Amino acid sequence: MLRPLIVGNWKMNNTIHQSVELVMKLREFVKTERDTDIIIAPPFTALHHVGFLIADTPIRLAAQNMHHEKTGAFTGDLSGEMLKDVGCEYVILGHSERRKCHCETDETVNRKLKAAIRDELKPIVCVGESLEQREAGDAIRTIKAQVKGSLKGLGPGMVKNMAIAYEPVWAIGTGKTASPTEAEEIHNTIRELLFELFGRNATENIRIIYGGSVTPENIDSLMAQANIDGVLVGGASLKADSFARIISFKESI
Ligand code: 13P
DSSP: OOOOOOEEESSSOHHHHHHHHHHHHHHHHHHOOOOSEEEEEEGGGGGHHHHHHHHSSSSEEEEEEEEEESSSSTOOOHHHHHHTTTTEEEEOOOHHHHHHHSSSOOHHHHHHHHHHHHTTEEEEEEEEOHHHHHHHTTTTHHHHHHHHHHTTOOOOOGGGTOOEEEOOGTTSSSSSOOHHHHHHHHHHHHHHHHHHHHHHHHTOEEEEESSSSSOOHHHHHHHTTTTTEEEEGGGGGSHHHHHHHHHHHGOOO
């Protein structure tokens, strides 16, 4: 099994004050190093404060998005260098909410991914099918196209720090989780595709994580799947006790 990767995506939630409150509680649960990578992605405005408060813990910081250019006239955007400057080690790219609300395509995600690699951020690339695509029996084809499009032009030497997040759109914020076997089928497909695209050596350590209504109740059965190497958690990462239960999944397997 790969070292698990658990990411809390706070999305557009929490002021600086609320972020500090949440992270102070989280600190109590994550005092010492574990054999799991624990990442939180607060909103941009809270990155600095949160980064300061987790500096002496094993928790690491992620941004929820970035621009692909290094600098310039891009009002409202942030570069990889700026994110590193504020303490981010990871960046989430191509989340379905950005694909939907900000018209991000595989091409956009591909540009950002190359920029993240250039700027030495660890990218977490999100893919996921809609309900219509799943019901039409098109889930696997959709996911393969998204992975291929988002990773286009990369070489085997470029992908080692990347993670892929499979987040079926119909499972995000709906309380409907993909069953462990449904998720496992897609994760396995992504794993095989990565082998095919970049070779086994370059990709066998890439973590493929699941997102979409992950809760303290379903974490253990998800993490028991062979190809689920972690989770990307939305709602349940906004409460310290539920996120703490999620990152402690192993203790109860
Ligand atoms: P929920 O866990 O709230 O369904 O959100 C999942 C998600 O989009 C994480 O990036």
